[in-house]
Amino acid sequence: MFSKYLASTIAAFLGISNAACNYGTSEFPREPNVPASKFSYTGLTGPLNWYGLNETANAMCDKGMNQSPINIVTTNATITHGASVSLNIPSYPGGADFENLGTNVEVVVNGTLIDANKTYSLAQFHFHTTSEHRINNEYYPMEIHFVLEAADKTIAVVGFLIDFGPTDPLLSSVFASVSEIPSPGNVTLTGPLDFSILQYHLTHNTIYRYEGSLTTPPCSEKVKWIIGTKPLYIDVDTYKEVKKVVKFNARYTQDGLGQANLLENAATELNR
């Protein structure tokens, strides 16, 4: 199967824009400065050295003071009703592209989010295991992120924690083919995708809101986070299949919003 990943990486090195593929957001390793092969979740390519990989592009990873993911303390959290947003993603009865990026598995779909009178365009959604956000210190086995960008380049991410339980139909259909993309660069199709239950789930429950960052290089800030307070569900067998492919791809919990970046703090402590 043709590798979009390889093509994107080559395009990224050549500085070719990938806009035609709708990879408009900067969370993904398809930008000239952050090729996919350059970051991981282990050792010197892992989260504690993302800044070291590119000190200009990834400056916020070590210096930003509103970095994600965070531990959400529910008693202090900003919580609004999900009816305040409108997420519209068309059905994909024939499935959508499902790609192994090395650091993640990603589904390429279009759609829109309207929040506070601004429209954001959906480029893709992807998964983290474990969850990146924690709620009152507790983590969850997985987390799903829908990454969107407005015309003014503002980024929004709609996320849901995923707990163990009977797998939601959408996740079941997405992961039906995860074993077909075991290696970076592999591409396949998901099963048929219908987002209507997810949209209902989002708009009929409450949501946590905060302004944070991308959780991957370049860790850009001013990202609008919208996280459902009610989780989605996955069964253990499906989780194990996904984990076998994704392995571990959660950035460590950052310090509270507006607090010193934990890595800049560590450097200060070590230089005393």
Next chain:
Amino acid sequence: MFSKYLASTIAAFLGISNAACNYGTSEFPREPNVPASKFSYTGLTGPLNWYGLNETANAMCDKGMNQSPINIVTTNATITHGASVSLNIPSYPGGADFENLGTNVEVVVNGTLIDANKTYSLAQFHFHTTSEHRINNEYYPMEIHFVLEAADKTIAVVGFLIDFGPTDPLLSSVFASVSEIPSPGNVTLTGPLDFSILQYHLTHNTIYRYEGSLTTPPCSEKVKWIIGTKPLYIDVDTYKEVKKVVKFNARYTQDGLGQANLLENAATELNR
């Protein structure tokens, strides 16, 4: 119920040795320099600032070059047969003390490990979620650590990864009362403990070996790690009960053995 944790913390502040309780190892927050309340897994008391909590006692957390946990790459790992060690833990038909330390839940039992003609004394075992060690980049939902110390103060830790499956009888009996210790300082009794199957499991399979560190402050090195290559098992319901109490208590993956400490490396990068 009387709080041993509180008593230990007070004793630690007063500099009173806790040897009579067999808390001989330094992994636990019962030493004068590392009171329980001083470290956590979040923010400025979390793993990225353990050094900042006590720059003398916890120097190795930021400077040690053989820190644990690591990602074990099986093609490079030192693997020996488990028959090379002998782990002997008496049965506790009436159960053993089971304590919530704030950062962990711990079972207080005696026993011995003999390895390379040296005898180590067991003080306790405890649990991490997620696993601290990763195998070929993949994490597991939990990990158990048996912490032992020899007469010359050398520390050994016998660990097992814990995957999802039918709960092993030992874990089932340990966790039967976990919901009775929801808060730091709570103490209860486990169900009856019989270690014979665990001992068989250890000595009839292969083990990973390496020399690393404690995974909690003071992050002391020259710790002998012995990790079973075959996991134990826990079912999802029991896991959820444990996670509700422990929440998240895994140190981030360290760099490879002999490599620069990731936090010292980060400081170097930030000071360029």
